[in-house]
Amino acid sequence: MSKGRVNQKRYKYPLPIHPVDDLPDLILHNPISWIYWTYRFFKSTNALNKKIHVDFIGDTTLHIIVQDDEQMLYLWDNGFFGTGQFSRSEPTWRGRTEVKLGLNDDPRQIQSGTKNDAENQLTLEKITQQRRQQRSEFKKERARLEKELLALRKKGGQIDGETILLEKQRESLRKFKLKQTEGTKTVAQPQDVYEFNPRNEDNDLLDENGELKQLESLELMPVEALFLTFALPVLEISPANLAGKLFQPGAKYEDIHSFVRSYVIYHHYRSHGWCVRSGIKFGCDYLLYKRGPPFQHAEFCVMGLDHDASKDYTWYSSIARVVGGAKKTFVLCYVERLIPEKEAIALWKSHKFTKLFNSYQVGEVLYRRWVPGRNRD
């Protein structure tokens, strides 16, 4: 199966709540079909059979985690919720470590949960590692050449001599880089398995049966957790209980404001079909993916702002620069509270979240660098 088809199958549902789409065909002129269909209809439900359990760890900062393997994978596959604590995004630590320690004789089984992956792809982590190594090698080479140049200069070289050397060096670096890109691996090779020599400490990772313990958990952002309980009944905790964990009972509006604003933005984009993930990589609040990370790169970077906010120009310009450099669009998301603070904090305390979130209004403005030279037509 091609990678595309695998992904289509694996990530079929965009949310952890699935539609009831397995009803039998209704044959209109057949009464038995009617009965059977109705029976199946009433027996079916969107709700999950077993809700997902979350744990709370940490003293100063609260971490919301899911520890069960199946549940972690379920949350990832159905909407890309959460981040693996030892991975870039998808929790793949266990699979990677098994391969690294040679516990898995099949080098192809790198991605957790997909045993028969015909197109053996390197994990994201491995690709990153490779990329970093290449970059470091490239920099070493470049530094060496720069030293050469400086030596020539110190010896009293002339401008012409320098120009010639520079050209030669440029050419050589170009060739070096080309060789690197050609050598880039996208497919796991058998020899990759044996790169790593297990150390004594690695024994601690194994349980009595010699199998690798699962040390990784899926960590949810507080807004994700709230979405997965308040908006969709997925987690085993009620919105009220979650709120109680996040904030103390005596909290004032200014304590919850930032979180409420974050949630409003999160819910807004999620509910229109976006896959919303943390934007910390690009120095902003959220990234918007159309279907999810495995499909396309994120198109938009969102920063949440209060309705009356006016920041220093440097704030806008640095984020825009980073976002623009990654070829994404920078969205300023302004959130306005339509009810007074007192009312808002009262609603929070009485757990009337629906009404609370319905009292905010979201508006967006795009911020893009504009170059006059390119707009002359």
Add this chain to the structure above:
Amino acid sequence: MTEEDVRRVAITIYAKKCAEAEEVLMSPLVFDMHDIQLLRKYGICGVLSGTLPTAAQQNVFLSVPLRLMLEDVLWLHQNNLADVKIIRQGGDEIIAGITPERGAKLAKLVEDRLTKSFDYQTKFKKDQHIAKLKKIGIINDETSAEELQRLDKSNNNDQLIESSLFIDIADNSSILKDDSIALNSLSCDDIRNLLFKQYERSEKMQTYFLYKALRDQGYVLSPGGRFGGKFIAYPGDPLRFHSHLTIQEAIDYRSEPIDLISMISGARLGTTVKKLWVIGGVEEETGSTHFFSVEWAGFG
């Protein structure tokens, strides 16, 4: 020390009354080419902002005036490298105050300048013309003066030269040089206070100290808004060196919290534009400045 080393650059700043009856200083501009060259030697490069007449359809290479940052002027003044004049009269006022006598004098100055220029141009063109004729072979070193004159007349040479004479617009003002203009005689301290007052209207004094610390070490500082900072710093003349530092506004690093997302954004920006993201502040007790840089690790 030679005279030139000590020579001070003349900087004129206009003070205008704004809406709240506050006195606001306009941005410092320098029009004199020699001063601009000297400033560059002192490590102040500024931003050239005027149209370059021979290449008027682009914005990469620009000409006089040179626009300075207020930090530049503060530093120059504190180091006694500039003669800062603050003019409280508006340009309109000054012009309106030109008496007929003075006006006549100023007009004469312009006339003299142009006449001198025309004479020089005329001579130059005539010499060129003669050289050309010599090259072609029409005349040689032996040709008499009358012969030359006759040739001139027949070509309408004089007329041609006259219509092609170039009238140039001066960069520097003669009007302002005149001492009869009521320029406030402010003491050095007054000027310093005015400059600092203007500065503190928009910035923290500590930011100036960051500037000063780097400038004293020989860095050249430029406006850094485009790169997500207050300044960018070059290890020397921008014509010759890359800048590899983006300096943020000063913070009280011992008590002010740093927004983590801003730091991440700044560090990431650093890798994007290939400059280190630098923050700094002034230690209260000693008055010394400290700088810190933040880099995105693992980018390689």
Add this chain to the structure above:
Amino acid sequence: MQLSEKKNGQQGTIDPELDDEEEEEEEIYQDWSQVASLVNKNAALSLPRRGEKDYEPDGTDLQEVLLYRARKAMFDTISDSIRGTTVKSQVKGYYVPHRHQAVLPKPKGSFMQTMGRADNSGELWLEFHEFVYLAERGTILPYYKLQSGSKHESSDYDVEIMLSMEDLYSLFSTQHEMDEYFVFAHLKRLGFIPKQCRQDMGVTTSYYPSSTRQNNLHIISSRFFSLFKIQQISLFSGFFYRKWNFFFLKYRTSPQLYQGLNRLIRSVTVPKTRDELWYSRFRRQQERGKIEVPLTFNVWKPCANFKKKNPGLPDFQIIVYNKNDKSQHFPTCKELRSIFASLDYKFEFLNEVKDDLDWDANSYVEGISRSQYNTKTASKSRNEKNTLPSKSLTKFDSQKETVKPNSKKKSKTYPPHIQQKRRLKAGYRSFILAIMDNGLISFVKMSEADFGSENVWYTPSSQSKPERKVNGGKAIKKATLNKT
């Protein structure tokens, strides 16, 4: 003259990776030897072109030499680049303090096509920033004429003083005016035609028709929209978020789930079509009376047949903002909305819907459509001159007017999901913010966006027909987009 921009953008290191990167507004490496060669042909021979910069001082003589040469190239070029004109082609401009403008008694030159205003006596009046720009460029000679003697005397003896660049800059009344001038000059040099919004333009074109005509439209559309408001409040019951939701209701498709979810958060809808724009303008006028215009410049793209008396809708609008001036601040959301509401230019996002949009038919001058106005004035001048027969002239005029939009006809229509992506990435009404940073200018395009009106969920089903849905609480969605 063509400056190879690529060369300028190159940082010129030995790292080829950097060459590939887009270095638009990056540190533009100034290689003055290039320009020097244009100014003085001999210069090119004596200055070898250098493309490399160093990372730090290395104390070598070679570096010193390179620096010396780079500086020399720069300063020589500037010195050689004299401002002014020849005696033959001189045009004098006289500054008039009480009007803060300049008058040109004998105006001539191509600049007249885009700048200045002629009065009845044939003299040309320039706004102050236009005056400074032309003097700086060397196109006109700036003078100040002293009225000699007292006002009672009428003396022929007028003393003329040629002003210097320093004098001109001293005449800016505020820092903001000076910053506006720098932005003006920056755009002018690139060929754009900026005009101050508050400037008296002759004939102003607006996207919006005058209020009388809107009344009919208003009645229809206001009922239309008010209907929505009622729906918005009543339809949101929040049922989706109740505990027993999934007990009673069965959601058969993912979109249904989403639709339950997305009624919770209110979002601001923005005008996307002509009707919506008109309605929004009308509403604003009702609320606030006259529309305040906080904009600085209207800008037209470089245009060979620019008619300064009747230029039509600007291509974009600009606000100048000085980031170091604490009396100014980056606009808040409310201020941004206010700016968006006051915009009046060629709304380019309308081209997405209808790619052969005829701007003349869609903009208004003195109450009638621009195309009508143009034919009216054309026929008026024709009647006055009484020359050519009517048919051919009007045909010619209307052809001339509509040539521009048609010449850029897009023959491509994009599939719905691409159209949606374009809408999201481009936004709707936009303006340009020009940021002044101690002499360096950057530009930012601020656009209204509306993610609340777009749904991007994916369904694995084969259902893919775009539906027009009336969803409670939101304006009409163009299509619910499902990928096949």
